[in-house]
Amino acid sequence: MSILLKNVLVLDLNSPVHGKQSNILIEKGIITSLNGKSASKEYDLKGKTVTSGWVDLNAQFHDPGFEYREDIVSGTKVAQAGGFTDVCLSPETYPPIETKSDVSYILKKTLPQLNLHVGAAVSEGLKGENLTEMMDLHEAGANVFSDGDFPIWNAELLLKALQYTNSMKVSIFQNARDAHISANTQMHEGRVSTNLGLRGEPSLSEELIIQRDIEILKYSGGNLHFSRISSAKSVDLIRSAKKAGLSVTCDVGIHHLLFTDESIGEFDSIFKVIPPYRSEKDRKALVKGVKEGVIDALCSNHRPFDQECKQLEFDLADPGNISLQTFYASLLRISEDIPLETLIERVTNGPRSILRLENIKIDVDQSAKLTVLDPHAIWKFDTDTNLSKSQNSPYWNAELTGSVVGTINGSKATFNQ
Structure with a gap:
Protein backbone atom coordinates (compact mmCIF):
# COMPACT_ATOMS: atom_id res chain seq x y z
CA MET A 1 0.00 0.00 0.00
CA SER A 2 1.20 3.49 -0.83
CA ILE A 3 0.54 6.49 1.44
CA LEU A 4 0.45 10.17 0.49
CA LEU A 5 0.69 12.91 3.11
CA LYS A 6 -0.61 15.97 1.27
CA ASN A 7 0.03 19.64 2.03
CA VAL A 8 2.02 18.97 5.19
CA LEU A 9 4.63 21.38 6.60
CA VAL A 10 8.01 19.69 7.12
CA LEU A 11 9.90 20.43 10.34
CA ASP A 12 13.26 18.69 9.98
CA LEU A 13 16.55 20.60 9.94
CA ASN A 14 18.16 17.75 7.97
CA SER A 15 15.51 17.65 5.24
CA PRO A 16 15.86 19.44 1.89
CA VAL A 17 12.26 20.62 2.31
CA HIS A 18 12.57 21.87 5.89
CA GLY A 19 10.07 24.67 6.47
CA LYS A 20 8.21 23.90 3.24
CA GLN A 21 4.82 22.42 2.46
CA SER A 22 5.23 19.05 0.77
CA ASN A 23 3.38 15.98 -0.51
CA ILE A 24 5.23 13.04 0.99
CA LEU A 25 4.76 9.76 -0.88
CA ILE A 26 5.53 6.54 0.98
CA GLU A 27 5.77 3.18 -0.77
CA LYS A 28 6.63 -0.08 1.00
CA GLY A 29 7.77 1.86 4.05
CA ILE A 30 10.17 4.12 2.12
CA ILE A 31 9.78 7.80 1.21
CA THR A 32 9.85 7.82 -2.60
CA SER A 33 8.87 11.42 -3.34
CA LEU A 34 8.50 14.79 -1.65
CA ASN A 35 6.12 15.94 -4.38
CA GLY A 36 3.86 12.93 -4.72
CA LYS A 37 0.70 13.05 -6.84
CA SER A 38 -1.43 10.10 -5.76
CA ALA A 39 -1.48 6.97 -3.61
CA SER A 40 -3.83 4.20 -2.54
CA LYS A 41 -4.28 5.99 0.80
CA GLU A 42 -4.21 9.80 0.93
CA TYR A 43 -4.35 12.20 3.88
CA ASP A 44 -4.91 15.93 3.40
CA LEU A 45 -2.85 17.49 6.20
CA LYS A 46 -3.06 21.19 5.44
CA GLY A 47 -2.19 23.15 8.58
CA LYS A 48 -0.41 20.13 10.06
CA THR A 49 3.32 19.57 10.65
CA VAL A 50 5.45 16.47 10.07
CA THR A 51 8.75 15.57 11.74
CA SER A 52 10.92 12.48 11.78
CA LEU A 355 20.66 3.87 20.84
CA ARG A 356 23.02 3.35 17.87
CA LEU A 357 20.11 3.55 15.45
CA GLU A 358 20.55 4.95 11.95
CA ASN A 359 19.89 8.68 11.79
CA ILE A 360 16.97 9.54 9.55
CA LYS A 361 15.56 12.56 7.76
CA ILE A 362 12.53 13.41 5.67
CA ASP A 363 13.97 12.80 2.23
CA VAL A 364 13.71 10.44 -0.72
CA ASP A 365 14.97 6.88 -0.10
CA GLN A 366 14.72 7.30 3.66
CA SER A 367 12.75 4.99 5.97
CA ALA A 368 9.27 6.34 6.63
CA LYS A 369 9.36 7.06 10.34
CA LEU A 370 7.21 10.15 10.76
CA THR A 371 5.23 12.02 13.38
CA VAL A 372 2.32 14.22 12.25
CA LEU A 373 1.31 17.10 14.51
CA ASP A 374 -1.42 19.70 14.90
CA PRO A 375 0.15 22.66 16.74
CA HIS A 376 -3.17 24.49 17.05
CA ALA A 377 -5.44 21.74 18.38
CA ILE A 378 -6.86 22.33 21.85
CA TRP A 379 -7.89 19.32 23.89
CA LYS A 380 -8.48 18.22 27.46
CA PHE A 381 -6.52 15.43 29.10
CA ASP A 382 -9.03 13.45 31.16
CA THR A 383 -10.74 10.08 31.42
CA ASP A 384 -12.21 10.48 27.92
CA THR A 385 -8.87 11.09 26.17
CA ASN A 386 -6.33 9.30 28.38
CA LEU A 387 -5.13 6.00 26.88
CA SER A 388 -2.95 4.98 29.81
CA LYS A 389 -4.15 2.67 32.56
CA SER A 390 -2.90 5.28 35.04
CA GLN A 391 -3.87 8.90 35.69
CA ASN A 392 -0.86 10.33 37.57
CA SER A 393 -0.31 13.30 35.26
CA PRO A 394 0.43 16.91 36.21
CA TYR A 395 -1.90 17.83 33.33
CA TRP A 396 -4.91 15.84 34.56
CA ASN A 397 -8.15 17.62 33.62
CA ALA A 398 -6.12 20.45 32.05
CA GLU A 399 -6.73 22.02 28.66
CA LEU A 400 -3.70 21.54 26.41
CA THR A 401 -2.53 23.02 23.12
CA GLY A 402 -0.94 20.75 20.55
CA SER A 403 -1.94 17.22 19.63
CA VAL A 404 -0.49 14.33 17.64
CA VAL A 405 -2.45 13.56 14.49
CA GLY A 406 -0.70 10.25 13.85
CA THR A 407 2.50 8.36 13.15
CA ILE A 408 3.98 6.48 10.22
CA ASN A 409 6.21 3.56 11.14
CA GLY A 410 7.34 1.96 7.89
CA SER A 411 4.22 0.76 6.12
CA LYS A 412 2.08 1.12 9.27
CA ALA A 413 0.11 4.38 9.40
CA THR A 414 -1.78 5.06 12.64
CA PHE A 415 -3.90 8.19 12.77
CA ASN A 416 -5.52 9.39 15.98
CA GLN A 417 -7.96 11.87 14.43
Missing part, protein backbone atom coordinates in the same frame (compact mmCIF):
# COMPACT_ATOMS: atom_id res chain seq x y z
CA GLY A 53 9.59 9.82 14.13
CA TRP A 54 10.15 10.49 17.82
CA VAL A 55 12.30 8.27 20.03
CA ASP A 56 11.94 7.99 23.82
CA LEU A 57 14.93 6.79 25.84
CA ASN A 58 13.22 6.03 29.13
CA ALA A 59 9.72 4.75 29.81
CA GLN A 60 8.22 2.14 32.10
CA PHE A 61 5.37 -0.05 30.89
CA HIS A 62 5.45 -2.22 34.07
CA ASP A 63 5.08 -5.39 31.99
CA PRO A 64 5.62 -7.98 33.35
CA GLY A 65 4.62 -7.60 36.98
CA PHE A 66 2.37 -4.57 37.37
CA GLU A 67 0.25 -4.68 34.22
CA TYR A 68 -2.66 -2.98 35.98
CA ARG A 69 -0.60 0.25 35.88
CA GLU A 70 0.47 -0.15 32.25
CA ASP A 71 1.24 -3.02 29.92
CA ILE A 72 2.89 -3.26 26.54
CA VAL A 73 -0.41 -2.96 24.65
CA SER A 74 -1.65 0.10 26.56
CA GLY A 75 1.85 1.60 26.65
CA THR A 76 2.14 1.20 22.89
CA LYS A 77 -1.15 3.04 22.36
CA VAL A 78 -0.08 5.82 24.72
CA ALA A 79 3.35 6.22 23.10
CA GLN A 80 1.97 6.21 19.56
CA ALA A 81 -0.71 8.74 20.50
CA GLY A 82 2.10 10.84 21.97
CA GLY A 83 3.99 10.88 18.66
CA PHE A 84 6.58 8.16 19.22
CA THR A 85 7.69 5.52 16.74
CA ASP A 86 10.37 4.12 19.08
CA VAL A 87 10.54 3.67 22.87
CA CYS A 88 13.34 2.27 25.02
CA LEU A 89 11.92 0.49 28.05
CA SER A 90 13.40 0.52 31.53
CA PRO A 91 14.35 -2.94 32.88
CA GLU A 92 12.59 -2.16 36.15
CA THR A 93 9.77 -4.70 35.83
CA TYR A 94 8.89 -7.61 38.11
CA PRO A 95 10.97 -9.66 37.63
CA PRO A 96 13.54 -7.30 36.07
CA ILE A 97 14.63 -7.71 32.46
CA GLU A 98 17.78 -9.73 33.12
CA THR A 99 17.59 -12.94 31.04
CA LYS A 100 17.32 -13.77 27.35
CA SER A 101 13.75 -14.96 27.87
CA ASP A 102 12.88 -11.62 29.50
CA VAL A 103 14.16 -9.76 26.42
CA SER A 104 12.30 -12.16 24.14
CA TYR A 105 9.09 -11.56 26.11
CA ILE A 106 9.25 -7.83 25.35
CA LEU A 107 10.20 -8.18 21.69
CA LYS A 108 7.52 -10.79 20.97
CA LYS A 109 4.81 -8.48 22.34
CA THR A 110 5.95 -5.54 20.18
CA LEU A 111 3.18 -4.14 17.96
CA PRO A 112 3.80 -2.79 14.42
CA GLN A 113 3.03 0.88 15.19
CA LEU A 114 5.85 1.13 17.75
CA ASN A 115 9.40 -0.21 17.88
CA LEU A 116 10.34 -1.26 21.40
CA HIS A 117 14.00 -1.16 22.42
CA VAL A 118 14.93 -3.20 25.44
CA GLY A 119 16.92 -1.81 28.33
CA ALA A 120 18.31 -4.81 30.19
CA ALA A 121 19.58 -4.88 33.76
CA VAL A 122 23.23 -4.23 34.50
CA SER A 123 23.08 -6.14 37.78
CA GLU A 124 21.12 -9.17 38.89
CA GLY A 125 17.91 -8.11 40.57
CA LEU A 126 18.95 -4.47 40.06
CA LYS A 127 20.87 -4.81 43.33
CA GLY A 128 24.26 -3.57 42.11
CA GLU A 129 26.14 -6.67 43.27
CA ASN A 130 26.62 -9.11 40.37
CA LEU A 131 26.68 -8.46 36.63
CA THR A 132 24.02 -10.00 34.45
CA GLU A 133 24.98 -12.09 31.41
CA MET A 134 25.38 -8.94 29.33
CA MET A 135 26.65 -10.53 26.12
CA ASP A 136 23.74 -12.99 26.05
CA LEU A 137 21.30 -10.16 26.69
CA HIS A 138 22.79 -8.07 23.90
CA GLU A 139 22.67 -10.96 21.46
CA ALA A 140 19.03 -11.52 22.46
CA GLY A 141 18.22 -7.93 21.46
CA ALA A 142 18.96 -5.61 24.39
CA ASN A 143 19.94 -2.14 23.13
CA VAL A 144 21.23 -0.61 26.36
CA PHE A 145 21.94 -1.60 29.95
CA SER A 146 20.79 0.12 33.13
CA ASP A 147 19.44 -0.56 36.58
CA GLY A 148 16.36 1.54 35.92
CA ASP A 149 15.58 4.07 38.66
CA PHE A 150 18.19 2.44 40.88
CA PRO A 151 21.66 3.98 40.66
CA ILE A 152 24.60 1.74 39.79
CA TRP A 153 26.09 2.42 43.21
CA ASN A 154 28.85 -0.17 43.01
CA ALA A 155 31.91 1.48 41.41
CA GLU A 156 33.63 -1.83 40.67
CA LEU A 157 30.52 -3.20 38.99
CA LEU A 158 30.19 -0.08 36.81
CA LEU A 159 33.86 -0.35 35.84
CA LYS A 160 33.42 -3.97 34.76
CA ALA A 161 30.17 -3.19 32.92
CA LEU A 162 31.81 -0.41 30.91
CA GLN A 163 34.79 -2.60 30.03
CA TYR A 164 32.60 -5.56 29.17
CA THR A 165 30.22 -3.64 26.90
CA ASN A 166 32.89 -1.57 25.13
CA SER A 167 33.15 -4.08 22.30
CA MET A 168 29.34 -4.29 22.01
CA LYS A 169 29.07 -0.58 21.16
CA VAL A 170 26.17 -0.07 23.56
CA SER A 171 25.72 2.44 26.37
CA ILE A 172 25.43 1.98 30.10
CA PHE A 173 22.57 4.18 31.34
CA GLN A 174 23.21 5.58 34.80
CA ASN A 175 20.60 7.17 37.07
CA ALA A 176 23.11 9.35 38.89
CA ARG A 177 22.16 9.37 42.58
CA ASP A 178 24.28 8.57 45.60
CA ALA A 179 22.42 5.65 47.19
CA HIS A 180 23.16 6.83 50.72
CA ILE A 181 22.68 10.57 50.35
CA SER A 182 19.39 10.08 48.48
CA ALA A 183 18.03 7.41 50.83
CA ASN A 184 14.63 8.27 52.32
CA THR A 185 14.53 11.70 50.67
CA GLN A 186 11.29 13.10 49.29
CA MET A 187 12.18 16.09 47.09
CA HIS A 188 14.96 18.55 46.25
CA GLU A 189 16.77 19.94 49.26
CA GLY A 190 16.27 23.69 49.51
CA ARG A 191 14.05 26.42 50.84
CA VAL A 192 10.86 24.66 49.72
CA SER A 193 11.74 21.34 51.40
CA THR A 194 12.57 23.23 54.59
CA ASN A 195 9.24 25.09 54.52
CA LEU A 196 7.33 21.86 53.92
CA GLY A 197 9.27 19.92 56.54
CA LEU A 198 10.28 17.22 54.05
CA ARG A 199 13.65 15.53 53.89
CA GLY A 200 15.41 16.83 50.79
CA GLU A 201 17.88 15.30 48.38
CA PRO A 202 20.72 17.73 47.66
CA SER A 203 22.02 18.17 44.12
CA LEU A 204 25.29 16.85 45.52
CA SER A 205 23.78 13.36 45.42
CA GLU A 206 23.66 13.48 41.61
CA GLU A 207 26.84 15.47 41.07
CA LEU A 208 29.08 13.18 43.16
CA ILE A 209 28.08 10.16 41.11
CA ILE A 210 28.57 11.99 37.82
CA GLN A 211 32.07 13.05 38.92
CA ARG A 212 32.88 9.51 40.07
CA ASP A 213 31.55 7.89 36.91
CA ILE A 214 33.41 10.25 34.59
CA GLU A 215 36.66 9.27 36.31
CA ILE A 216 35.75 5.58 35.94
CA LEU A 217 34.98 6.15 32.25
CA LYS A 218 38.41 7.74 31.73
CA TYR A 219 39.98 4.57 33.07
CA SER A 220 37.70 1.93 31.56
CA GLY A 221 36.63 3.24 28.21
CA GLY A 222 33.15 2.37 27.02
CA ASN A 223 30.02 4.43 26.53
CA LEU A 224 28.27 6.10 29.46
CA HIS A 225 24.89 7.80 29.35
CA PHE A 226 23.57 9.84 32.26
CA SER A 227 19.82 9.38 32.34
CA ARG A 228 17.56 12.28 33.43
CA ILE A 229 20.07 14.76 34.82
CA SER A 230 18.54 17.50 36.95
CA SER A 231 21.10 19.99 38.28
CA ALA A 232 23.07 22.94 36.94
CA LYS A 233 26.42 21.51 38.02
CA SER A 234 25.60 18.20 36.31
CA VAL A 235 25.35 20.08 33.02
CA ASP A 236 28.74 21.70 33.65
CA LEU A 237 30.38 18.37 34.52
CA ILE A 238 29.08 16.67 31.39
CA ARG A 239 30.05 19.65 29.23
CA SER A 240 33.63 19.36 30.49
CA ALA A 241 33.68 15.57 29.95
CA LYS A 242 32.55 16.01 26.36
CA LYS A 243 35.21 18.65 25.73
CA ALA A 244 37.76 16.15 27.03
CA GLY A 245 36.67 13.73 24.32
CA LEU A 246 34.98 11.15 26.54
CA SER A 247 32.17 9.01 25.17
CA VAL A 248 29.51 10.46 27.45
CA THR A 249 25.93 11.49 26.67
CA CYS A 250 22.94 12.55 28.72
CA ASP A 251 19.24 13.26 28.57
CA VAL A 252 16.72 15.23 30.62
CA GLY A 253 13.13 14.36 31.52
CA ILE A 254 10.62 16.53 29.65
CA HIS A 255 8.95 17.75 32.85
CA HIS A 256 12.25 18.87 34.37
CA LEU A 257 12.34 21.61 31.75
CA LEU A 258 8.96 22.87 32.98
CA PHE A 259 8.56 22.21 36.70
CA THR A 260 10.58 23.02 39.83
CA ASP A 261 10.39 22.17 43.52
CA GLU A 262 7.96 25.10 43.83
CA SER A 263 5.46 23.05 41.77
CA ILE A 264 4.87 20.74 44.74
CA GLY A 265 2.78 23.46 46.36
CA GLU A 266 0.93 22.04 49.33
CA PHE A 267 2.30 18.48 49.17
CA ASP A 268 1.00 17.57 45.68
CA SER A 269 2.36 14.03 45.21
CA ILE A 270 1.94 14.23 41.42
CA PHE A 271 5.15 16.28 41.50
CA LYS A 272 7.09 13.66 43.45
CA VAL A 273 9.48 12.15 40.90
CA ILE A 274 12.94 10.65 40.37
CA PRO A 275 15.11 12.66 40.09
CA PRO A 276 13.33 15.40 42.04
CA TYR A 277 12.35 18.67 40.41
CA ARG A 278 15.00 21.11 41.52
CA SER A 279 15.33 24.91 41.69
CA GLU A 280 14.53 27.47 39.00
CA LYS A 281 18.28 28.00 38.62
CA ASP A 282 18.69 24.31 37.82
CA ARG A 283 15.77 24.36 35.38
CA LYS A 284 17.29 27.29 33.50
CA ALA A 285 20.65 25.51 33.36
CA LEU A 286 18.94 22.44 31.86
CA VAL A 287 17.26 24.63 29.26
CA LYS A 288 20.65 26.13 28.38
CA GLY A 289 22.16 22.65 28.19
CA VAL A 290 19.54 21.58 25.65
CA LYS A 291 20.13 24.70 23.57
CA GLU A 292 23.89 24.21 23.55
CA GLY A 293 23.75 20.50 22.75
CA VAL A 294 25.33 19.42 26.03
CA ILE A 295 22.07 17.55 26.69
CA ASP A 296 21.71 15.13 23.78
CA ALA A 297 18.10 14.07 24.18
CA LEU A 298 14.79 14.59 25.94
CA CYS A 299 12.97 11.63 27.44
CA SER A 300 9.49 11.08 28.80
CA ASN A 301 10.42 9.55 32.17
CA HIS A 302 6.96 7.93 31.85
CA ARG A 303 6.15 6.28 35.18
CA PRO A 304 2.53 5.04 35.48
CA PHE A 305 1.18 4.44 38.98
CA ASP A 306 -2.29 3.55 40.21
CA GLN A 307 -4.17 5.96 42.45
CA GLU A 308 -3.44 3.88 45.55
CA CYS A 309 0.27 4.62 45.04
CA LYS A 310 -0.11 8.36 44.40
CA GLN A 311 -3.08 9.62 46.41
CA LEU A 312 -1.27 9.29 49.72
CA GLU A 313 0.64 11.46 52.13
CA PHE A 314 3.58 12.91 50.20
CA ASP A 315 6.24 10.85 52.01
CA LEU A 316 4.35 7.60 51.32
CA ALA A 317 3.54 8.20 47.63
CA ASP A 318 5.57 6.51 44.89
CA PRO A 319 7.69 8.82 42.72
CA GLY A 320 6.74 9.32 39.09
CA ASN A 321 4.15 10.60 36.65
CA ILE A 322 2.93 9.84 33.15
CA SER A 323 4.06 11.99 30.26
CA LEU A 324 4.04 10.18 26.91
CA GLN A 325 0.61 11.20 25.63
CA THR A 326 1.08 14.85 26.61
CA PHE A 327 4.68 15.07 25.38
CA TYR A 328 3.93 17.35 22.43
CA ALA A 329 1.95 19.78 24.58
CA SER A 330 4.99 19.94 26.88
CA LEU A 331 7.30 20.53 23.91
CA LEU A 332 5.22 23.48 22.78
CA ARG A 333 5.39 24.98 26.27
CA ILE A 334 9.17 24.56 26.33
CA SER A 335 9.46 26.11 22.85
CA GLU A 336 8.98 29.46 24.56
CA ASP A 337 12.55 28.96 25.86
CA ILE A 338 14.11 26.67 23.23
CA PRO A 339 13.58 26.73 19.42
CA LEU A 340 11.15 24.01 18.41
CA GLU A 341 13.56 22.76 15.73
CA THR A 342 16.15 22.11 18.46
CA LEU A 343 13.61 20.28 20.62
CA ILE A 344 12.59 18.08 17.69
CA GLU A 345 16.23 17.18 17.07
CA ARG A 346 16.51 16.12 20.72
CA VAL A 347 13.61 13.66 20.34
CA THR A 348 14.61 12.32 16.93
CA ASN A 349 18.26 11.90 15.92
CA GLY A 350 19.59 12.81 19.36
CA PRO A 351 18.19 9.68 21.03
CA ARG A 352 18.67 7.62 17.86
CA SER A 353 22.42 8.22 18.08
CA ILE A 354 22.49 7.11 21.72
